[in-house]
Amino acid sequence: MAHPTRLVVVFGGRSAEHEISCISARHVMSALDPERYQVIPVGITRDGRWVDARRLILDAGPATAALPSPDLASAGDVLPAVGLPEVIGEEGRTVVVPLVHGPMGEDGTVQGLLELAQLPYVGAGVLASSVCMDKSAAKEILLFHGVPQCRWRSARIDEVIPAFLDEAEAVLGYPIFVKPANLGSSIGISHVSDREALEVAVGVAAQYDDFLVLEEAVAGREVEVALLGNDDPEASLPGEVVSEDGFYDYEEKYVSDRAKLLIPAPLSDTEVATVQGIAIRAFRALRVEGMARVDFFYDAQRRFLVNEVNTIPGFTPISMYPKLWEASGVPTAELLDRLVALALERHERRRAHRFVR
Ligand SMILES: Nc1ncnc2c1ncn2[C@@H]1O[C@H](COP(=O)(O)OP(=O)(O)O)[C@@H](O)[C@H]1O
Numbered sequence: 001m002a003h004p005t006r007l008v009v010v011f012g013g014r015s016a017e018h019e020i021s022c023i024s025a026r027h028v029m030s031a032l033d034p035e036r037y038q039v040i041p042v043g044i045t046r047d048g049r050w051v052d053a054r055r056l057i058l059d060a061g062p063a064t065a066a067l068p069s070p071d072l073a074s075a076g077d078v079l080p081a082v083g084l085p086e087v088i089g090e091e092g093r094t095v096v097v098p099l100v101h102g103p104m105g106e107d108g109t110v111q112g113l114l115e116l117a118q119l120p121y122v123g124a125g126v127l128a129s130s131v132c133m134d135k136s137a138a139k140e141i142l143l144f145h146g147v148p149q150c151r152w153r154s155a156r157i158d159e160v161i162p163a164f165l166d167e168a169e170a171v172l173g174y175p176i177f178v179k180p181a182n183l184g185s186s187i188g189i190s191h192v193s194d195r196e197a198l199e200v201a202v203g204v205a206a207q208y209d210d211f212l213v214l215e216e217a218v219a220g221r222e223v224e225v226a227l228l229g230n231d232d233p234e235a236s237l238p239g240e241v242v243s244e245d246g247f248y249d250y251e252e253k254y255v256s257d258r259a260k261l262l263i264p265a266p267l268s269d270t271e272v273a274t275v276q277g278i279a280i281r282a283f284r285a286l287r288v289e290g291m292a293r294v295d296f297f298y299d300a301q302r303r304f305l306v307n308e309v310n311t312i313p314g315f316t317p318i319s320m321y322p323k324l325w326e327a328s329g330v331p332t333a334e335l336l337d338r339l340v341a342l343a344l345e346r347h348e349r350r351r352a353h354r355f356v357r
């Protein structure tokens with residue numbers, strides 16, 4: 001082989017999931033075949049500086065479960081503004097692997113930068129990334145495509161007048177989930193049971209975004225499907241998250257081990273086929289490419305309702321996305337090879353489109 005493909009793994013970032021990203025990036029880097037890939041880690045600090053993380057990671061040694069936070073990089077390794085060209089040489093092929101969860105990473109911002117830099121990258125493009133990060137926009141598109149969801153209402157904050165809340169209460173019934181449209185990691189989300197708490201929850205969500213979503217509380221199971229592909233994605237076996245109190249929050253996801261993952265989820269073949277089919281419809285409707293984890297509620301009426309689509313799912317050794325593929329016969333090293341190939345395929349296809357100057 002002439003030159004190995006250069007993979008720029010971007011990790012860290014400004015969201016609450018900074019540390020998760022460091023663990024995901026370590027897992028990805030350890031799984032990559034060193035014969036095929038030359039890996040260049042690029043970190044984003046919590047305050048948004050980009051750093052060449054090669055020295056930092058070398059100094060930390062190979063044995064750590066997480067990469068060291070880019071926050072710890074020395075001043076000499078700070079890259080100018082958005083410094084990808086500095087770490088990318090001239091020779092050979094480069095693919096960027098954005099592993100930054102949440103706002104300023106998963107939401108199309110980094111993807112837009114990579115489009116401008118004309119670099120192939122793994123995962124959803126600009127539009128799908130930003131739409132999937134916005135719970136309100138994603139719901140509107142899924143509704144248009146007839147993808148099943150729970151009952152919901154969304155509004156711009158200045159539209160949240162008493163009449164809006166009256167109608168939402170009547171349609172959704174208590175309890176109600178109140179969420180900022182943007183964000184993740186359960187931040188700014190409340191679960192309320194009366195009008196007074198609803199009004200407080202609206203104020204909380206409004207601290208995070210100008211748009212918010214109100215949802216009926218679905219009593220049911222939480223099922224997740226991993227997708228891989230561009231136009232014609234494949235769906236993994238579904239997995240299930242069993243949380244203790246029915247609210248799979250940040251603490252449960254990342255801190256305690258109270259949430260248990262069942263892989264594969266105990267579902268019949270028909271149920272598996274149904275949920276996989278809906279996951280693929282959601283993926284295509286939202287124009288996702290590369291990868292996504294589609295999260296569902298499975299309610300008492302045995303309906304699979306899409307909750308959300310995550311375009312940069314966790315990639316830690318205990319994360320659902322890589323584990324579901326493993327259970328479906330795709331080990332992480334092969335999964336990464338396929339994601340890189342999908343990135344290149346998309347890049348070439350888009351380059352072939354006519355571009356009006
Ligand atoms: N409408 C709902 N009905 C029941 N549980 C919900 C609902 N919305 C959220 N939850 C619970 O809260 C968790 C986090 O909500 P989610 O919308 O997935 O936010 P995030 O983007 O932060 O992951 C879900 O995994 C689920 O446990």
Ligand SMILES: [Mg+2]
Pocket residue numbers: 295308
């Ligand atoms: Mg979620």
